[in-house]
Amino acid sequence: MTRPLEGVTIVEVAMWAFVPAAGGILADMGASVIKIEPPTGDPLRGLSIAGSGGQGRINVSWENYNRGKRSVTLDLRQQAGVEVLYKLIEDADVFMTNLLPPARRRMKIDIADLQSRNPKLIYAVGSGIGRQGPDGDKGGYDSISFWARGGIASSVSPAPGGYPAGMPSGAFGDSLSAAVLAGGVAAAIAQRALTGHAAVVDASxxxxxxxxxxxxxxxxxxxxxxxxxxxxxxxxxxxxxNIYRTADDRYLSLCMLQGQRYWPEFCKVAGRPDLVDDPRFATDADRVRNAGECVRALDDLFASKSLAEWREILARQDGQWDVVQEVGELHEDPQVVANGYMQEVALRDGRKLKVISAPLQFDGAPLPASGAPEVGEHSDEVLAALGFDEEAILNLKIAGVVF
Structure with missing residues (x-):
C-alpha cells in the first residue's frame, strides 16, 4: 500500500497531546515525522499508567499520539541546538509546533525565523485559543479551551445550577483537534504543490x-x-x-428522525400494533403533544425484553438505532473488526497494544500504525543523515545539546 504522504518530511516541536496526535495521524499517512524532544523528553512520557491483565505499565497516551515517529533529543535553549533544528528544516516540508509564541520568539524558531531559512516550509501551529487577539500568547488545554471555553461543558451539564460535566476521556478535545490540524497540513501540502505557496496553518x-x-x-x-x-x-x-433501557440494564439509542415514516412498522415489530392507531400517538403532532406518555409507554416496552432480543426485533424494521456501547466492547464490535478501526502495534519491549486506526482510509484500507519511539532513539541516525560525523555528534552530546 502506497500511503498518501510518503516522501513528505515533517519536523515536530510539540508536547502533550494535541499537535503530537496530529503528527501521529500524518505519520500513519506515510510522512516521515521527526519529533524533537527536550533532554528530559516530552512530559507526556511521564503519564504511564498501570495496566491490567499482566500488561504492566504502558504509556497508552504516548503510544497513541506519537506512533510512527522518530525521536531526536535537542536542547533548544542552547543556540547549538537551534542550529541543528535549522539544518533539519532546510529540506523539510512541514514544521509543527504547539510551543507558545514567547517561547518560539525566544528560541528564534517562530514563523519568520524558519520560513526565511526555507521559504517552502509549511508552518503549522496548534494553540489553545488562537494566535490572534488579547490572549494570543496564552496557553491552553482541551479541558479548559475546548471543553469549558468552547461551550460544551455548560451544554452537557446534568442539571441547571449543577457542576458542569467533565470530559468523557483524556485528550478528548486534543484528539478531535488533532484530526482538524492534520487535515489542514495535508491541504497545505496540496496547496503548495498546486501553487507554490507555503502556508501558515492554524488550528486551535x-x-x-x-x-x-x-x-x-x-x-x-x-x-x-x-x-x-x-x-x-x-x-x-x-x-x-431517544434512549431506552432494556430488561438487562443495557441501553439502545434510537434516531428515527422521520417519525411518521417509521412509527407504524416499529410498533408492529415491537409487539405493540395497538400504539399505531392510539389517538395519543397516531401522528407526529400527537406524539409531540403527548411526548411524556409516549416515552413512558416505550420505556415499559423496552424494559420488557433483553438487549439480545431487541437486537433481533429492531433488525426487522428500517428505522435507525444502535446500542450504547462501553469502551471496552468496541474492540469486539464486528464493524470495528471488519473495517480495521483498531489494529495491533508492536511496542519496543516486544509487547503488543491495540490502538485506534487514523479516522480515514485510502483505497478501502486502514492506514497502518506503528509503535512510538523511545526518547532520543533516532538522534544519531537523523544527525548522521544531516551530515554530522561521529565526532560532531559526540561533541554535541558532550555539550548537552543532544542526548
Missing part, C-alpha cells in the same frame, strides 16, 4: 470545540440568548429519537 482547541457546537452557538447567537433550553427524555420532539 477553542475553534474545534466551537465547530463541534456550531448548531447551538449559531442558534443562541441568532436568538440573542446565553444558552438554549435543555430538553429531557419526556419532552422530546420525537419519542423515536
Amino acid at each position: 482547541l477553542l475553534n474545534t470545540g466551537m465547530w463541534a457546537m456550531q448548531r447551538a452557538i449559531t442558534q443562541a447567537t441568532l436568538d440573542g440568548v446565553k444558552s438554549l433550553p435543555g430538553g429531557s427524555r419526556e419532552t422530546t420532539f420525537n419519542p423515536l429519537t
Whole structure:
C-alpha cells in the first residue's frame, strides 16, 4: 500500500497531546515525522499508567499520539541546538509546533525565523485559543479551551445550577483537534504543490470545540440568548429519537428522525400494533403533544425484553438505532473488526497494544500504525543523515545539546 504522504518530511516541536496526535495521524499517512524532544523528553512520557491483565505499565497516551515517529533529543535553549533544528528544516516540508509564541520568539524558531531559512516550509501551529487577539500568547488545554471555553461543558451539564460535566476521556478535545490540524497540513501540502505557496496553518482547541457546537452557538447567537433550553427524555420532539433501557440494564439509542415514516412498522415489530392507531400517538403532532406518555409507554416496552432480543426485533424494521456501547466492547464490535478501526502495534519491549486506526482510509484500507519511539532513539541516525560525523555528534552530546 502506497500511503498518501510518503516522501513528505515533517519536523515536530510539540508536547502533550494535541499537535503530537496530529503528527501521529500524518505519520500513519506515510510522512516521515521527526519529533524533537527536550533532554528530559516530552512530559507526556511521564503519564504511564498501570495496566491490567499482566500488561504492566504502558504509556497508552504516548503510544497513541506519537506512533510512527522518530525521536531526536535537542536542547533548544542552547543556540547549538537551534542550529541543528535549522539544518533539519532546510529540506523539510512541514514544521509543527504547539510551543507558545514567547517561547518560539525566544528560541528564534517562530514563523519568520524558519520560513526565511526555507521559504517552502509549511508552518503549522496548534494553540489553545488562537494566535490572534488579547490572549494570543496564552496557553491552553482541551479541558479548559475546548471543553469549558468552547461551550460544551455548560451544554452537557446534568442539571441547571449543577457542576458542569467533565470530559468523557483524556485528550478528548486534543484528539478531535488533532484530526482538524492534520487535515489542514495535508491541504497545505496540496496547496503548495498546486501553487507554490507555503502556508501558515492554524488550528486551535477553542475553534474545534466551537465547530463541534456550531448548531447551538449559531442558534443562541441568532436568538440573542446565553444558552438554549435543555430538553429531557419526556419532552422530546420525537419519542423515536431517544434512549431506552432494556430488561438487562443495557441501553439502545434510537434516531428515527422521520417519525411518521417509521412509527407504524416499529410498533408492529415491537409487539405493540395497538400504539399505531392510539389517538395519543397516531401522528407526529400527537406524539409531540403527548411526548411524556409516549416515552413512558416505550420505556415499559423496552424494559420488557433483553438487549439480545431487541437486537433481533429492531433488525426487522428500517428505522435507525444502535446500542450504547462501553469502551471496552468496541474492540469486539464486528464493524470495528471488519473495517480495521483498531489494529495491533508492536511496542519496543516486544509487547503488543491495540490502538485506534487514523479516522480515514485510502483505497478501502486502514492506514497502518506503528509503535512510538523511545526518547532520543533516532538522534544519531537523523544527525548522521544531516551530515554530522561521529565526532560532531559526540561533541554535541558532550555539550548537552543532544542526548
